[in-house]
Amino acid sequence: MKHFGDIAFTDHVKAEQEARGSREMYAGMTARPAPSGIGDREAAFISMRDSFYMATVSEDGWPYIQHRGGPRGFLKILSDKKIGFADYRGNRQYVSVGNLQTEQRVSLFLMDYPNRARLKILGRATVQEADADPNLAAELAMEGQGKVERLFTIEVEAFDWNCPQFITPRFTEAELSSSLTPMVEELQLLRQENAFLKQELGR
Numbered sequence: 001m002k003h004f005g006d007i008a009f010t011d012h013v014k015a016e017q018e019a020r021g022s023r024e025m026y027a028g029m030t031a032r033p034a035p036s037g038i039g040d041r042e043a044a045f046i047s048m049r050d051s052f053y054m055a056t057v058s059e060d061g062w063p064y065i066q067h068r069g070g071p072r073g074f075l076k077i078l079s080d081k082k083i084g085f086a087d088y089r090g091n092r093q094y095v096s097v098g099n100l101q102t103e104q105r106v107s108l109f110l111m112d113y114p115n116r117a118r119l120k121i122l123g124r125a126t127v128q129e130a131d132a133d134p135n136l137a138a139e140l141a142m143e144g145q146g147k148v149e150r151l152f153t154i155e156v157e158a159f160d161w162n163c164p165q166f167i168t169p170r171f172t173e174a175e176l177s178s179s180l181t182p183m184v185e186e187l188q189l190l191r192q193e194n195a196f197l198k199q200e201l202g203r
Helices: 004-008 011-020 023-031 040-047 095-099 134-140 173-202
Strands: 051-057 063-069 076-079 082-088 105-112 117-129 148-162
Touching: 004 023, 004 117, 004 148, 011 023, 040 076, 040 105, 040 117, 051 095, 063 095, 076 134, 082 117, 082 134, 134 148
Parallel strands: none
Antiparallel strands: 051 063, 051 105, 076 082, 082 148, 105 117, 117 148
16 A cells, blocks of 8 residues: 555646645655554544545546535445445446546545545446346445445555645434534423423412
C-alpha cells in the first residue's frame, strides 16, 4: 500500500505546495513508512458508515461523483486491502458501472458529520454481476435491501484522514432521536408534575 500523497501529490501538486509553503510538511509525511493495510481505526470507521461518495472517470476524462447509501455497515471490509458493497436496482443510469469498464481508479469520501471526521480512499474498483460470485453476493448483501444485482469490490491503494476544519456537523434522524429522547422524556415528566401541582393548588 502507498501513502495517499504518493498518488495524489503529482508534480503539479507538489509545485503548488512548494509555492504556497506546505511542501516540507507533506514531504515529511510521505517519508514515513506507508500503512501496510487498512488498520483497526479505519476498519471501525468504515463499518459504521451508512453512506459515502465515490468518484469515477469516464472514457472522455470527465469525473463523476455518486452518493452511495444503505444500512450502517453496508460497505464491508473483505481484507486489510479490499472493501466491497452490493449494488441494488436504482435509477438505471449505470454511470459508475460504465465508467469502470474503461477506468478502474476510484476515489471515496467517507464522512462522519457529527464527529467532523473524513476518510479518503484511493483504489481500483471491479464490478461484476451478482450471479458471477454467489458467495461474495451473500457476504455483501444486506437484509431488507432487495435483490443484489451487482458486486463492487475495491482494492485499496492508499487512504488518508482529513482534518475536521470546515466539516459542518450534521445529524441523522436516528442520531438526533438518541440524543433528544431523554430530554423529551424529562419534559413529559415535568409536564405531569406541573399538572399534578396545579390540581393540588386548585384544591
